Amino acid sequence: MGAIDLYARKTAGFDERLARTVEVLRQAAADFGPGALQSTSLGVEDMVITDLIARHQLPIALATLDTGKLHAQTLALIPRIEQRYGLEVEVFAPVNEQVVHFVRANGEEPMYRSVELRKACCGVRKLEPLARMLTGRTAWITGLRREQSSNRAEVPFREDDGQGRVKVNPLAEWTWADVWHYVQANDVPYNPLHDEFMPSIGCAPCTRAIAVGEDFRSGRWWWEDSSKECGLHATHAEPSAGESESQASPLTFNATTGAPA
Ligand code: SF4
Numbered sequence: 595m596g597a598i599d600l601y602a603r604k605t606a607g608f609d610e611r612l613a614r615t616v617e618v619l620r621q622a623a624a625d626f627g628p629g630a631l632q633s634t635s636l637g638v639e640d641m642v643i644t645d646l647i648a649r650h651q652l653p654i655a656l657a658t659l660d661t662g663k664l665h666a667q668t669l670a671l672i673p674r675i676e677q678r679y680g681l682e683v684e685v686f687a688p689v690n691e692q693v694v695h696f697v698r699a700n701g702e703e704p705m706y707r708s709v710e711l712r713k714a715c716c717g718v719r720k721l722e723p724l725a726r727m728l729t730g731r732t733a734w735i736t737g738l739r740r741e742q743s744s745n746r747a748e749v750p751f752r753e754d755d756g757q758g759r760v761k762v763n764p765l766a767e768w769t770w771a772d773v774w775h776y777v778q779a780n781d782v783p784y785n786p787l788h789d790e791f792m793p794s795i796g797c798a799p800c801t802r803a804i805a806v807g808e809d810f811r812s813g814r815w816w817w818e819d820s821s822k823e824c825g826l827h828a829t830h831a832e833p834s835a836g837e838s839e840s841q842a843s844p845l846t847f848n849a850t851t852g853a854p855a
Contacts (some may be wrong), residue, residue: 596789597638602774611767612776616650618751618764619643622733623652626760629732632656633724634683636671637795638773638784639737639765645782646764648679654735657684657727661719662693663797667787674783686723693718703799709818712800719797724826733760738827739768742794743811746827761827770810 622630632647632654634640647654660669672683696718705712728734738749738761755761765773770793777784787795791803793810804813 597784598774598778600774601770602778603771604775605769605771608772608775611772614751615764615768616646618762619646619652619654619735620650622735622762622764623654626733628653628655629730630654630735630762631728631731631733632735633727634658635737635796636668636785637737638777638782638788639739639768641671641675641782641784642773642776643735643737643764644675644679644681645776645780648681649780655684656681657686659720659723659727660685660687661723661797662688663719663799665785665787665795665798665801667785668795671783671785678783684727686727688719688723692722705800705815706817712815712818720826728757728759731759733762735762735764736827737765738763739765739770739773741769741810743809745811 630653632640632643634644634656636658644656646652647656656675658672672685675681675683696715700711700714705715734755738746740747740749749763749766751763751766753761753763776782785792785795787801791805792801792813793804794814795801796814800815802813802816804810
């Protein structure tokens with residue numbers, strides 16, 4: 595039994611949530627133009643967003659990180675996206691010299707030895723290439739949902755990323771059942787690892803299957819009791835005043851929740 599069989603369910607309010615998501619994406623394209631980028635993790639939420647970008651022909655570029663530690667099934671989605679939608683996915687990888695130096699000093703899988711080493715690995719393999727990915731961008735679009743973890747319970751549709759950009763979270767109010775209902779209804783390609791009880795997929799050494807009843811993010815960095823975040827989505831600040839001033843748009847955003855008003 596796969597993820598669609600297990601999770602896809604159309605629940606009350608789905609059509610309205612979908613309509614708000616499309617409006618949030620349209621507005622991001624209108625407000626930020628070529629400054630907007632979908633930073634896709636290639637997880638199922640991001641596949642839904644990519645499908646919506648393609649379906650509504652929104653001028654939003656796609657990019658992903660290849661940390662050098664991803665599953666083959668994850669990487670295989672890149673050509674599938676390009677073939678299915680005719681969109682290019684720009685791939686950002688860590689600086690080879692930095693990886694070689696880091697591995698020589700700490701070994702291939704130092705992340706299990708300490709939080710510091712795990713964060714250092716994420717720094718070299720994720721945060722540095724992410725910074726390059728976002729250079730020159732004013733907004734990035736993510737697949738964060740409030741339901742994913744207690745850390746994300748307040749995720750708004752728009753927020754200040756703390757680095758001078760706006761982070762747009764169009765699926766903020768979607769449930770896991772919504773995601774899989776959309777995948778089923780629109781035949782969205784997805785990582786087959788989701789069918790193996792991996793709801794949240796990152797690097798191979800840092801992702802495992804979860805058991806029934808476990809938290810959505812419990813398959814990530816499971817040996818740590820910390821926040822299960824790698825620094826890509828460290829904060830969920832409220833939208834800044836500058837954002838609401840500079841983006842005259844028909845869709846306004848609640849200053850507290852970030853939801854469309
Ligand atoms: S998720 Fe794991 S393998 Fe990937 S960059 Fe972070 S520590 Fe390294």
